[in-house]
Amino acid sequence: EVQLLESGGRLVQPGGSLRLSCATSGFTFNTYVMGWVRQAPGKGLEWVSSVSSSGGATYYADSVKGRFTISRDNSKNTLYLQMNSLRAEDTAVYYCARRGYCSSSSCSSFDYWGQGTLVTVSS
Protein backbone atom coordinates (compact mmCIF):
# COMPACT_ATOMS: atom_id res chain seq x y z
CA GLU A 1 0.00 0.00 0.00
CA VAL A 2 1.33 3.41 -1.00
CA GLN A 3 1.72 5.71 1.99
CA LEU A 4 2.98 9.27 2.35
CA LEU A 5 3.25 10.84 5.80
CA GLU A 6 4.17 14.49 6.22
CA SER A 7 5.62 15.94 9.40
CA GLY A 8 7.29 19.10 10.66
CA GLY A 9 4.47 21.61 10.43
CA ARG A 10 4.05 24.00 13.37
CA LEU A 11 3.66 27.64 14.36
CA VAL A 12 6.66 29.74 13.35
CA GLN A 13 7.35 33.47 13.43
CA PRO A 14 7.68 35.56 10.27
CA GLY A 15 11.22 35.36 8.97
CA GLY A 16 11.73 31.95 10.55
CA SER A 17 12.64 28.60 9.04
CA LEU A 18 11.09 25.17 9.01
CA ARG A 19 11.84 21.81 7.41
CA LEU A 20 9.02 19.54 6.35
CA SER A 21 9.52 15.82 5.83
CA CYS A 22 7.49 13.27 3.91
CA ALA A 23 8.19 9.65 4.74
CA THR A 24 7.02 7.23 2.07
CA SER A 25 6.48 3.49 1.75
CA GLY A 26 4.82 0.97 -0.51
CA PHE A 27 6.48 1.97 -3.78
CA THR A 28 9.91 2.31 -5.39
CA PHE A 29 10.59 5.86 -4.23
CA ASN A 30 13.66 6.50 -6.35
CA THR A 31 11.75 6.02 -9.62
CA TYR A 32 9.13 8.72 -9.03
CA VAL A 33 9.01 12.48 -9.36
CA MET A 34 7.76 13.97 -6.10
CA GLY A 35 6.28 17.31 -5.18
CA TRP A 36 4.74 19.63 -2.62
CA VAL A 37 1.36 21.32 -2.99
CA ARG A 38 -0.10 23.71 -0.43
CA GLN A 39 -3.52 25.00 0.47
CA ALA A 40 -4.06 28.16 2.49
CA PRO A 41 -7.03 28.06 4.89
CA GLY A 42 -10.27 28.18 2.90
CA LYS A 43 -8.40 28.61 -0.39
CA GLY A 44 -7.51 26.54 -3.43
CA LEU A 45 -4.54 24.38 -4.26
CA GLU A 46 -1.14 25.86 -5.10
CA TRP A 47 1.75 23.86 -6.52
CA VAL A 48 4.92 24.69 -4.58
CA SER A 49 7.79 22.56 -5.85
CA SER A 50 8.77 19.31 -7.58
CA VAL A 51 11.92 17.22 -7.76
CA SER A 52 13.05 14.61 -10.27
CA SER A 53 13.48 10.99 -9.28
CA SER A 54 17.23 11.36 -8.86
CA GLY A 55 17.00 14.74 -7.13
CA GLY A 56 19.06 16.33 -9.86
CA ALA A 57 16.33 18.62 -11.17
CA THR A 58 14.16 20.88 -9.04
CA TYR A 59 11.32 23.24 -9.87
CA TYR A 60 9.64 26.00 -7.85
CA ALA A 61 6.68 28.30 -7.92
CA ASP A 62 7.69 31.96 -8.26
CA SER A 63 6.12 32.64 -4.85
CA VAL A 64 8.72 30.46 -3.07
CA LYS A 65 11.73 30.58 -5.38
CA GLY A 66 14.86 31.57 -3.51
CA ARG A 67 13.27 30.83 -0.12
CA PHE A 68 12.28 27.17 -0.29
CA THR A 69 14.45 24.17 -1.21
CA ILE A 70 13.11 20.76 -2.13
CA SER A 71 15.28 17.70 -1.71
CA ARG A 72 15.04 13.96 -1.30
CA ASP A 73 16.95 11.13 0.31
CA ASN A 74 16.38 8.06 -1.82
CA SER A 75 18.15 5.86 0.74
CA LYS A 76 15.50 6.85 3.32
CA ASN A 77 12.52 7.08 0.94
CA THR A 78 11.93 10.59 2.24
CA LEU A 79 11.11 13.93 0.65
CA TYR A 80 11.95 17.28 2.27
CA LEU A 81 11.01 20.92 1.96
CA GLN A 82 13.31 23.45 3.62
CA MET A 83 11.43 26.70 4.08
CA ASN A 84 13.31 29.90 4.94
CA SER A 85 12.27 33.54 5.31
CA LEU A 86 8.73 32.47 6.02
CA ARG A 87 5.91 34.93 5.49
CA ALA A 88 2.32 35.09 6.71
CA GLU A 89 1.17 34.15 3.21
CA ASP A 90 3.02 30.83 3.50
CA THR A 91 0.46 29.72 6.08
CA ALA A 92 -1.14 26.59 4.64
CA VAL A 93 -1.54 22.87 4.79
CA TYR A 94 1.40 21.40 2.90
CA TYR A 95 0.79 18.16 1.02
CA CYS A 96 3.44 15.79 -0.24
CA ALA A 97 2.47 14.02 -3.46
CA ARG A 98 3.81 11.41 -5.85
CA ARG A 99 3.68 11.99 -9.57
CA GLY A 100 2.75 8.93 -11.58
CA TYR A 101 4.48 7.61 -14.67
CA CYS A 102 4.14 8.61 -18.31
CA SER A 103 2.99 6.28 -21.06
CA SER A 104 3.07 6.79 -24.80
CA SER A 105 -0.31 8.55 -24.71
CA SER A 106 -0.38 10.53 -21.48
CA CYS A 107 1.44 11.43 -18.30
CA SER A 108 -0.08 10.90 -14.89
CA SER A 109 -0.22 13.72 -12.39
CA PHE A 110 -0.04 13.57 -8.60
CA ASP A 111 -1.67 10.21 -7.98
CA TYR A 112 -0.98 9.70 -4.27
CA TRP A 113 -1.08 12.37 -1.59
CA GLY A 114 -0.31 12.55 2.10
CA GLN A 115 -2.82 13.96 4.57
CA GLY A 116 -0.89 17.20 4.92
CA THR A 117 0.91 19.11 7.65
CA LEU A 118 -0.13 22.58 8.81
CA VAL A 119 2.36 25.42 8.75
CA THR A 120 1.27 28.61 10.50
CA VAL A 121 3.39 31.73 10.14
CA SER A 122 2.42 34.30 12.74
CA SER A 123 3.89 36.45 15.48
Place this chain on the structure above:
Amino acid sequence: EIVLTQSPGTLSLSPGERASLSCRASHSVSSFYLAWYQQKPGQAPRLLIYGASSRATGIPDRFSGSGSGTDFTLTISRLEPEDFAVYYCHHYGSSPYTFGQGTKLEIK
Protein backbone atom coordinates in the same frame (compact mmCIF):
# COMPACT_ATOMS: atom_id res chain seq x y z
CA GLU B 1 2.74 30.98 -16.55
CA ILE B 2 -0.43 29.26 -17.67
CA VAL B 3 -3.52 30.56 -15.86
CA LEU B 4 -6.41 28.11 -15.53
CA THR B 5 -9.89 29.60 -15.12
CA GLN B 6 -12.66 27.29 -13.97
CA SER B 7 -16.37 27.89 -14.41
CA PRO B 8 -18.80 28.06 -12.87
CA GLY B 9 -17.51 28.93 -9.43
CA THR B 10 -20.40 27.04 -7.86
CA LEU B 11 -22.68 24.51 -9.51
CA SER B 12 -25.94 23.49 -7.82
CA LEU B 13 -27.40 20.21 -9.04
CA SER B 14 -29.41 17.26 -7.76
CA PRO B 15 -28.32 13.63 -7.50
CA GLY B 16 -28.90 11.85 -10.78
CA GLU B 17 -28.27 14.95 -12.87
CA ARG B 18 -25.36 15.50 -15.26
CA ALA B 19 -22.56 17.90 -14.34
CA SER B 20 -20.23 19.71 -16.73
CA LEU B 21 -17.29 21.63 -15.29
CA SER B 22 -15.14 23.87 -17.48
CA CYS B 23 -11.44 24.70 -17.33
CA ARG B 24 -10.02 27.30 -19.70
CA ALA B 25 -6.27 27.87 -20.09
CA SER B 26 -4.66 31.22 -20.88
CA HIS B 27 -2.38 29.50 -23.40
CA SER B 28 -2.62 26.21 -25.25
CA VAL B 29 -1.88 23.22 -23.00
CA SER B 30 -0.76 19.79 -24.12
CA SER B 31 -3.49 17.26 -23.38
CA PHE B 32 -0.76 15.01 -21.95
CA TYR B 33 -0.58 17.29 -18.94
CA LEU B 34 -4.08 18.27 -17.89
CA ALA B 35 -5.62 16.68 -14.79
CA TRP B 36 -8.74 16.95 -12.66
CA TYR B 37 -8.95 16.47 -8.88
CA GLN B 38 -11.77 16.08 -6.41
CA GLN B 39 -11.40 17.39 -2.86
CA LYS B 40 -13.77 16.93 0.05
CA PRO B 41 -13.55 18.94 3.29
CA GLY B 42 -10.65 17.89 5.50
CA GLN B 43 -9.27 15.50 2.90
CA ALA B 44 -6.37 15.50 0.49
CA PRO B 45 -7.18 15.92 -3.20
CA ARG B 46 -7.97 12.78 -5.18
CA LEU B 47 -6.80 12.35 -8.76
CA LEU B 48 -9.74 11.70 -11.11
CA ILE B 49 -8.47 12.34 -14.63
CA TYR B 50 -4.99 12.76 -16.13
CA GLY B 51 -3.87 13.35 -19.69
CA ALA B 52 -7.17 15.24 -20.16
CA SER B 53 -9.23 12.06 -20.59
CA SER B 54 -7.64 9.06 -18.80
CA ARG B 55 -9.37 7.95 -15.62
CA ALA B 56 -7.12 7.30 -12.65
CA THR B 57 -7.12 3.93 -10.94
CA GLY B 58 -10.40 3.14 -9.21
CA ILE B 59 -12.33 6.12 -10.59
CA PRO B 60 -15.91 5.25 -11.63
CA ASP B 61 -16.75 5.54 -15.32
CA ARG B 62 -19.38 8.21 -14.63
CA PHE B 63 -16.37 10.58 -14.53
CA SER B 64 -14.98 11.58 -17.92
CA GLY B 65 -12.63 14.24 -19.21
CA SER B 66 -12.38 15.85 -22.62
CA GLY B 67 -10.93 18.80 -24.42
CA SER B 68 -7.78 20.10 -26.01
CA GLY B 69 -5.83 23.29 -26.54
CA THR B 70 -7.31 25.83 -24.14
CA ASP B 71 -10.69 24.29 -23.31
CA PHE B 72 -11.20 21.26 -21.12
CA THR B 73 -14.27 19.72 -19.51
CA LEU B 74 -14.92 17.32 -16.66
CA THR B 75 -18.27 15.56 -16.99
CA ILE B 76 -20.03 13.53 -14.31
CA SER B 77 -22.73 11.62 -16.13
CA ARG B 78 -25.07 10.95 -13.23
CA LEU B 79 -24.33 12.55 -9.88
CA GLU B 80 -24.08 10.38 -6.80
CA PRO B 81 -24.36 11.88 -3.27
CA GLU B 82 -20.62 11.35 -2.71
CA ASP B 83 -19.73 13.45 -5.79
CA PHE B 84 -20.60 16.77 -4.13
CA ALA B 85 -17.19 18.34 -3.50
CA VAL B 86 -14.73 20.87 -4.93
CA TYR B 87 -13.08 20.08 -8.27
CA TYR B 88 -9.78 21.47 -9.54
CA CYS B 89 -8.13 21.32 -12.92
CA HIS B 90 -4.34 21.22 -13.00
CA HIS B 91 -1.67 21.83 -15.64
CA TYR B 92 1.61 20.00 -15.10
CA GLY B 93 3.35 20.15 -18.44
CA SER B 94 6.04 22.69 -17.67
CA SER B 95 7.03 24.65 -14.62
CA PRO B 96 5.41 26.54 -13.05
CA TYR B 97 2.58 24.07 -12.73
CA THR B 98 -0.77 25.62 -11.92
CA PHE B 99 -4.23 24.81 -10.58
CA GLY B 100 -7.55 26.36 -11.40
CA GLN B 101 -9.35 28.17 -8.60
CA GLY B 102 -11.87 25.33 -8.21
CA THR B 103 -15.55 24.64 -8.86
CA LYS B 104 -17.74 23.79 -5.89
CA LEU B 105 -20.38 21.23 -6.76
CA GLU B 106 -23.20 21.50 -4.24
CA ILE B 107 -26.50 19.74 -3.71
CA LYS B 108 -29.49 21.67 -4.97
